[in-house]
Amino acid sequence: MRIVCPFCGERELGEFTYLGDAKPVRPAAGASEDEVFDxxxxxxxxxxxxSEYWYHGGGCRxxxxxxxxxxxxxxxxxxxxxxxxxxQVAR
Amino acid sequence: MITSQPNRLASGGLIDRSAPLNFRFDGKTFAGFQGDTLASALIANGVKLVGRSFKYHRPRGILTAGSEEPNALVELRTGARREPNTKATTAELYDGLEAASQNRWPSLRHDLMAVNQLFASIFVAGFYYKTFMWPAKFWEAVYEPAIRRAAGLGRAAGAADPDHYDKAWAHCDVLIAGSGPAGLAAALAAGRSGARVILCEEDFLLGGRLLADGGTIDGMPAAEWVSRTLAELATLPDVRIMNRTTLFGVYDGGTYGAIERVNDHLPSPPEHQVRQRLWRIVAKRCVVAAGAIERPIVFAGNDTPGVMMASAMRTYVARYSATPAKRIALFTNNEDGWRTVEAALGAGLQIAAVVDARPDVSAAHRALAAKAGFAVLNGFVSGVDGGKDGVKKISISLAGGARAEVETDGLAVSGGWNPAVGLTSYHRGRPKWQDDISAFVPDGAPPGMEAAGAANGAFGLGACLRQGFAAGAAAAQSAGRDGNAGAPPVADDEAFSLTPLWHVAGKGKAFVDYQHDVTAADIELAQREGFESVEHLKRYTTLGMATDQGKTSNVAGLAIMAAVSGKSIPETGTTIYRPPYVPVAIGAFAGQHRDENFHATRLTPSHHWAAEQGAVFVDTGLWKRAQWYPRAGEKDWLETVIREVKAVRGGVGFCDVSTLGKIDVHGPDAGAFLDRVYINTFSNLAVGKARYGLMLREDGMVYDDGTTSRLAEDHYFLTTTTAKAGPVMQHLEFCRQVLFPELNVQLTSVSDQWAQFSIAGPKTRDLLREIVDPAEDLSNEAFPFMGARKVSLRGGIGARLFRISFSGEMAFEISVPARYGDALVRNLMLAGKQFGVTPYGTEALGVMRIEKGHVAGPELNGTTTAADLGLGKMMSTRKDFIGRVMAGREALAARDRQVVVGIKATDSARRLRSGAHVIPKGEIPGPANDQGYITSVCFSPTLDQWIGLALVERGRDRIGEIVHAHDPLRGEDYDVELCNPVFYDPDGGRQRG
Incomplete structure (x- = not known):
């Protein structure tokens, strides 16, 4: 597999690490346990x-x-x- | 020297008669020529019997002349280079080659295991499942060993492979598989258009079927056209021809796998050269011109040595000048088979008869038969007489119902051609049925790939050239190369006519899959027993599951299934195609990554110095760390470690801790960022101070720990554990980029930039004063416990000094740029001599941390919470941080969790072992009473007994309780006392002193 990194150009799969689903959004600080559980x-x-998260650890990070x-x-x-x-997270 | 090659023609062929070679097969010496394969040389020497079959030990000969060969598998080479299941049909002959037949005992001609044939009725499809079901315990004891002895292929070498393998990348616009007419035409068109071209050919010669079948292209003999084409390709700037290279797989994004047999054609690779090279080729477009595979017809006795594919027979005659038989019979259902008759007659061989399943043989063929004096019979071959010495006679069922017999010593069979659809089907593309050639052709090829020529079902020479040229030109164009492709090569198209024929009913075993001994009867049985789906058929009968992946058998097998289940062949369908197209040695996938190069090795800045001291090293991830530093006269590691610990506690010692992950955190929001990733607060840390920090995963479990120092208002220096250096960096980048983009902060990994040493013991300050610039004030007032700042060393080198302690002693950690690490350690030894400075390794480090009750890897095991580690109070309630909400879940805050506690044996002489389970005193050991386990143990020189840390249910509420340690793995049972995990200096006076 080849991934075209917006910063580095087309690179080979081995430079990247997969994390997973990019849909969930981290709940705000006051969120309930159920929201965070989800x-x-x-x-x-x-x-x-x-949509997925990938990390270009072998390149631009x-x-x-x-x-x-x-x-x-x-x-x-x-x-x-x-x-x-x-x-938005409480600061 | 042995020169007699009884079945070698006097002239012709693509062998080099000026380069004779000797080789041995089953201990007997034979002669051949450069340009032979092992198979062609065996044929030239009249060897017909080359192996025994997998299940029934039936005598087998050579069926094909290519990589689709199911039968002629040998053990090639000897000793550590012995390679089982090597196809004699692709093994290039070299002088001194040694090969042995497989799966026979005591010899190939007298194979006692052939007795299996007598029990053939129990070896039918699914016999494993049916025969060996009961009693279950017999499986391991009786059935499996017996089957393994009786069935099988070659023997592995049993010794490490002495050769090297390599891996390489290549990039091109147009990748071409195959160098037959279609492949060469594609290379011409793409190359002339200006494309970067790579052409892979698995054979050592280029030309594909042209090598054996010849023909006329652009008005000249095919051989001349091939050499002219290769000459033109050589003049093009970016056309790379790779022979002995098989394209075996198609991967995502236009990445292809190829195996180059760099030196398989030599006895052993020349010095400093690899045996094979695994290529990963990235191509914008791919033209598959991999040709087609001639398919057998299934009839009784079709596996007798001397029965051979018609195209293979003429390959041996025309290309290798080797004659598989003197009086050849042909069984064909199509026009192409007749080319073998022409080739045989051209070489002066006799034709015994042609059995053609088609009623309408052409007048030209009939005239040829009349002239050469052989009969043309309309019908089917229904039986073969013969055995290990080869075919003697064939029985024929004539179309009218009568029977005939013909004496022959070699039967050529042609059931038509199957396009090689492997490469085009590897992305789950399902080939589609094409009626006029009765074969599957590519459909749903991976993006960027196109098949051309015979691989696409176009069997005529003219059509191969046209399709190949067009595909090459189109591929170049879509890769952005639009030069002038010039005129395509031109040739006539041969007539093609075929009457589908898969299976001739008859008495005796009729083989579909030669390599796995699957017969037509097995397929019929599978259908009767309900295994009708092709995927079930495959797994129940093992059809197509051998090393040849059913190249000659799959289509015939599913055609027979279609017939018995009353469906059409396209309705029956094909199984899923998966790479590799040919077997690829695991060694090639490993490449240079074996033995000490299996992974990279990271050396600490003090490594070379430590090696000079005779340190014993331990692998910690990729790192080599000094484990202890033995001295002459010490009887074991324990004595060494005890000395090192006592030297630190009583004087001063140092240890390389450079393996810790180190991250510089810069920016105005650096403190706010750290507050969100640690459970405790860092924004309020004073400049010049260090603080221990604990990180959670978002699910509330502890992720990592380490000390983070504030070197400036906007600059923190964060350390991680050795194991989590990479993952924590990745995690923090995720937090910074994805979760908290509003924070103005930057992260820089500096793990390799700093050499870091822990200097510990009451005399630490004395030693440091010899190293650090005298102007630096190291007094307790000026540099208190948990102080952290930049200092200058004597000579002006900048360093970072942290007053932190893992050992529990008065200690500093000092960082210098990594290039000074070696000099620093040598200076510490020189300057420290007067104080008795002692280098200590990871083992002493571990002893002191257990004595001090510090948690480490065994306790930070991914299932413990901050509270489990006794660090629950660090969790801030005034801010949000990663893992905060999930850490508050009921089960994670429950009172009965297993928490870290100290342990010591009630018998102070008893050695403890980690992994032992903790059981309440008086209870029966077992899961119901399991309350935890011992995580870390050491012999404590300070307490003069073994101590440890354990995770125990409600452990900290049970200090003083005697519990039972149960270690079924080592067969040990003993009592231990739960105690305060801080065994040494519990009020911390020493580290603050």
């Missing part, structure tokens, strides 16, 4: 296009949000994951 544990098991078809491994988009999992 964030930590509940994942969809998608047969088709799925950017976290990327990648849309990958889990049936064909076709990658339809790669973008920086900056702020993707963020919700």
């Amino acid at each position: 964030y930590v544990y509940l994942r969809d098991n998608i047969a088709g296009a799925m 950017a976290w990327l949000k990648i849309t990958r078809n889990t049936l064909t491994h076709e990658i339809s988009s790669v973008e920086p994951a900056a702020g993707v999992g963020a919700r």
